Amino acid sequence: MSDTLLLVLDLAGIAVFASTGALVGVRKELDVFGVTVLALITGLGGGVLRDVLIGSVPPAALEDWRYLVVPAATALAVFVFHPAFGRMERQIMVLDAVGLALFCVTGAVKADEAGLNVLAASVLGTLSGIGGGMLRDVVAGRVPVIFRGELYATPAFAGAFVATVVHHEGYSEWWYALAFAVC
Amino acid sequence: MSDTLLLVLDLAGIAVFASTGALVGVRKELDVFGVTVLALITGLGGGVLRDVLIGSVPPAALEDWRYLVVPAATALAVFVFHPAFGRMERQIMVLDAVGLALFCVTGAVKADEAGLNVLAASVLGTLSGIGGGMLRDVVAGRVPVIFRGELYATPAFAGAFVATVVHHEGYSEWWYALAFAVC
Amino acid sequence: MSDTLLLVLDLAGIAVFASTGALVGVRKELDVFGVTVLALITGLGGGVLRDVLIGSVPPAALEDWRYLVVPAATALAVFVFHPAFGRMERQIMVLDAVGLALFCVTGAVKADEAGLNVLAASVLGTLSGIGGGMLRDVVAGRVPVIFRGELYATPAFAGAFVATVVHHEGYSEWWYALAFAVC
Numbered sequence: 155m156s157d158t159l160l161l162v163l164d165l166a167g168i169a170v171f172a173s174t175g176a177l178v179g180v181r182k183e184l185d186v187f188g189v190t191v192l193a194l195i196t197g198l199g200g201g202v203l204r205d206v207l208i209g210s211v212p213p214a215a216l217e218d219w220r221y222l223v224v225p226a227a228t229a230l231a232v233f234v235f236h237p238a239f240g241r242m243e244r245q246i247m248v249l250d251a252v253g254l255a256l257f258c259v260t261g262a263v264k265a266d267e268a269g270l271n272v273l274a275a276s277v278l279g280t281l282s283g284i285g286g287g288m289l290r291d292v293v294a295g296r297v298p299v300i301f302r303g304e305l306y307a308t309p310a311f312a313g314a315f316v317a318t319v320v321h322h323e324g325y326s327e328w329w330y331a332l333a334f335a336v337c
Numbered sequence: 338m339s340d341t342l343l344l345v346l347d348l349a350g351i352a353v354f355a356s357t358g359a360l361v362g363v364r365k366e367l368d369v370f371g372v373t374v375l376a377l378i379t380g381l382g383g384g385v386l387r388d389v390l391i392g393s394v395p396p397a398a399l400e401d402w403r404y405l406v407v408p409a410a411t412a413l414a415v416f417v418f419h420p421a422f423g424r425m426e427r428q429i430m431v432l433d434a435v436g437l438a439l440f441c442v443t444g445a446v447k448a449d450e451a452g453l454n455v456l457a458a459s460v461l462g463t464l465s466g467i468g469g470g471m472l473r474d475v476v477a478g479r480v481p482v483i484f485r486g487e488l489y490a491t492p493a494f495a496g497a498f499v500a501t502v503v504h505h506e507g508y509s510e511w512w513y514a515l516a517f518a519v520c
Numbered sequence: 521m522s523d524t525l526l527l528v529l530d531l532a533g534i535a536v537f538a539s540t541g542a543l544v545g546v547r548k549e550l551d552v553f554g555v556t557v558l559a560l561i562t563g564l565g566g567g568v569l570r571d572v573l574i575g576s577v578p579p580a581a582l583e584d585w586r587y588l589v590v591p592a593a594t595a596l597a598v599f600v601f602h603p604a605f606g607r608m609e610r611q612i613m614v615l616d617a618v619g620l621a622l623f624c625v626t627g628a629v630k631a632d633e634a635g636l637n638v639l640a641a642s643v644l645g646t647l648s649g650i651g652g653g654m655l656r657d658v659v660a661g662r663v664p665v666i667f668r669g670e671l672y673a674t675p676a677f678a679g680a681f682v683a684t685v686v687h688h689e690g691y692s693e694w695w696y697a698l699a700f701a702v703c
Contacts, residue, residue, distance in 0.1 A: 179667075187674045188667040194643070202573070207385070209394035211575035216640040223639070273406070274399040277377075288476070293654070295663055297478055301362075301371040308370045390568070392577035456589070457582040460560070471659070480661055484545075484554040491553045 164260065165224045167253035172197030172225035174250055175290045176232035177239060182294060186233050193229035194222070195293060200285030204261050204278050208268040254310055258283040262314040263321045272318050279314030347443065348407045350436035355380030355408035357433055358473045359415035360422060365477060369416050376412035377405070378476060383468030387444050387461050391451040437493055441466040445497040446504045455501050462497030530626065531590045533619035538563030538591035540616055541656045542598035543605060548660060552599050559595035560588070561659060566651030570627050570644050574634040620676055624649040628680040629687045638684050645680030 175196025179189035198215040205213035215221040232239045239246070261282025265275035284300050291298040358379025362372035381398040388396035398404040415422045422429070444465025448458035467483050474481040541562025545555035564581040571579035581587040598605045605612070627648025631641035650666050657664040 182667065184667050187677070191666065206389060206572060207395060207399060209392075209575075212573060212634065212636060212640070216573060216636055216644065219637050219639045222643060268395065270395055270399055271402050273402045274395070277405060278399065292476060293658060293664060294667075295478075295661075298476060300374065301365065301367050301477075311370070389572060390578060390582060392575075451578065453578060453582055454585050456585045457578070460588060461582065475659060478661075481659060483557065484548065484550050484660075494553070 160260065161220075163256055165220060167256045168197040168201075168221065169224050169228045170246065170249040170253040171200075171286050172228040173232050173239060173246055174287070175225075176229040177236065177243070177246070178290060178294050178296070179229075180232060180236045180240075186230070189233045190226055190229040192290060192294060193225045193232070196286045196290040197225035197228070198222075198286065199289040200257055200282040200287075201261070203285045203289075204265065204282040207278060207281075208265055208270065210264075210268065254283045255313055258310045258314040259317040262317040266318050266321045272315070275318040276311060276315040279317060280311045283310045283314070343443065344403075346439055348403060350439045351380040351384075351404065352407050352411045353429065353432040353436040354383075354469050355411040356415050356422060356429055357470070358408075359412040360419065360426070360429070361473060361477050361479070362412075363415060363419045363423075369413070372416050373409055373412040375473060375477060376408045376415070379469045379473040380408035380411070381405075381469065382472040383440055383465040383470075384444070386468045386472075387448065387465040390461060390464075391448055391453065393447075393451065437466045438496055441493045441497040442500040445500040449501050449504045455498070458501040459494060459498040462500060463494045466493045466497070526626065527586075529622055531586060533622045534563040534567075534587065535590050535594045536612065536615040536619040537566075537652050538594040539598050539605060539612055540653070541591075542595040543602065543609070543612070544656060544660050544662070545595075546598060546602045546606075552596070555599050556592055556595040558656060558660060559591050559598070562652045562656040563591035563594070564588075564652065565655040566623055566648040566653075567627070569651045569655075570631065570648040573644060573647075574631055574636065576630075576634065620649045621679055624676045624680040625683040628683040632684050632687050638681070641684040642677060642681040645683060646677045649676045649680070 172193040176189050176193040178196075179192040182188075184192065198213075198221065202213045202215050205211060205215075258279045260279075262275050262279025264282075265278035266272070270278065288298045288300060355376040359372050359376040361379075362375040365371075367375065381396075381404065385396045385398050388394060388398075441462045443462075445458050445462025447465075448461035449455070453461065471481045471483060538559040542555050542559040544562075545558040548554075550558065564579075564587065568579045568581050571577060571581075624645045626645075628641050628645025630648075631644035632638070636644065654664045654666060
């Protein structure tokens with residue numbers, strides 16, 4: 155995949171994740187700064203955890219200013235227009251699942267490139283996808299969404315595993331679509 | 338100590354820690370994936386925190402697939418046979434204390450080898466031992482067990498301290514038994 | 521600024537942060553070890569997070585034994601004399617704000633020296649200042665203080681931003697006073 159397309163997809167996923175964090179913050183009646191902090195944690199948390207664990211520091215989120223501006227701008231938009239965002243909750247949930255799938259795949263590929271074994275890369279891919287939401291819920295004092303019994307994380311791990319194997323074995327890029335679909 | 342023996346002890350400790358995490362997950366009525374995530378966090382959390390803090394990344398838990406398979410298999414076993422594991426709670430608590438002692442000693446030795454001062458190595462050894470349970474409780478929304486006033490962490494720190502001094506000064510391996518006993 | 525002055529200020533800030541953590545621990549009726557753990561997390565957490573994220577490991581807090589002795593001694597003092605510390609709560613809050621300002625500035629400078637962009641350095645400076653209190657509240661099961669709507673974190677970020685720009689552009693040291701005042 156071209157680097158530009160990957161960057162755009164990555165930033166889009168971060169924006170969606172950040173909007174879920176900002177919505178939680180608005181519902182907890184946080185001020186604008188609290189909403190922004192929660193949006194940054196949700197949007198960037200998974201990727202930062204992955205980068206710290208593979209020793210790729212400073213994490214990508216701190217190397218490129220766009221990774222900070224996008225979730226911060228999303229937080230401000232949600233803070234100002236939250237009734238509109240609140241009504242779009244179903245659409246955001248769908249986008250959230252798409253973002254999760256995307257992050258699982260890209261996270262697993264990045265971990266595989268760092269030389270981890272297939273199982274570890276799949277775990278790190280899953281962590282890239284679910285880490286931000288988990289941190290959001292822990293910091294906001296909620297039970298993490300992945301623990302609420304909905305089918306959410308199992309396909310994430312399955313997709314990350316497929317992506318790792320695909321990347322590791324050097325199969326065609328089209329297989330990523332399968333990993334993505336599994337997610 | 339031989340490396341093989343250390344690895345077996347390490348994996349045994351991780352399995353015990355993971356089983357306490359899985360039991361908490363089962364009691365919170367998590368699905369099988371949630372139980373596995375909680376078991377992984379509990380079994381591997383302390384060692385991963387230590388490795389990240391001494392800059393040994395990727396952490397050992399991600400370098401060797403056995404470190405992932407053992408807690409995951411433990412989680413599945415607890416999920417399927419949890420009434421049996423529930424009845425063994427007292428035995429698990431004893432094993433948990435043994436695992437804590439073991440991790441404090443091995444964690445302190447690893448931190449000392451990374452060149453930290455004696456005090457810092459003792460703190461990191463203690464973190465290796467108590468970190469997984471602390472993360473388990475924070476993620477599961479419980480008051481961390483080390484904060485519940487039972488005599489749990491003080492001997493852990495004492496043992497880690499003894500182990501560090503023993504290792505640092507190059508004393509005979511038999512002294513580790515003392516550190517372990519103190520824990 | 522001279523290194524010695526910076527070290528003294530840094531340790532003073534850590535002592536103040538640690539005392540807020542120890543007070544929370546005493547109010548939760550933790551034993552002496554729990555109080556010490558909470559004080560260490562509060563005093564050192566922000567700086568450790570920053571150091572891990574810029575890849576400066578082992579973190580400063582583990583390289584120099586004074587960074588461990590100061591918060592531990594503070595915790596013991598609070599544990600023994602907590603009625604006196606409890607009466608000084610207002611003074612501690614003022615000192616806490618001063619410590620926050622200090623950590624935002626020094627954290628932002630350290631992140632800028634690590635080669636981060638201005639925005640990322642400001643975010644990391646803010647994290648250095650608010651990270652310890654955030655970890656304290658998450659571990660102790662409270663809503664993080666930065667989410668409680670008081671004007672606390674916005675000036676922290678503003679100050680960190682000013683400090684980064686000042687340092688990045690090589691302006692006179694006197695400008696740090698401005699960054700500090702903004703905090």
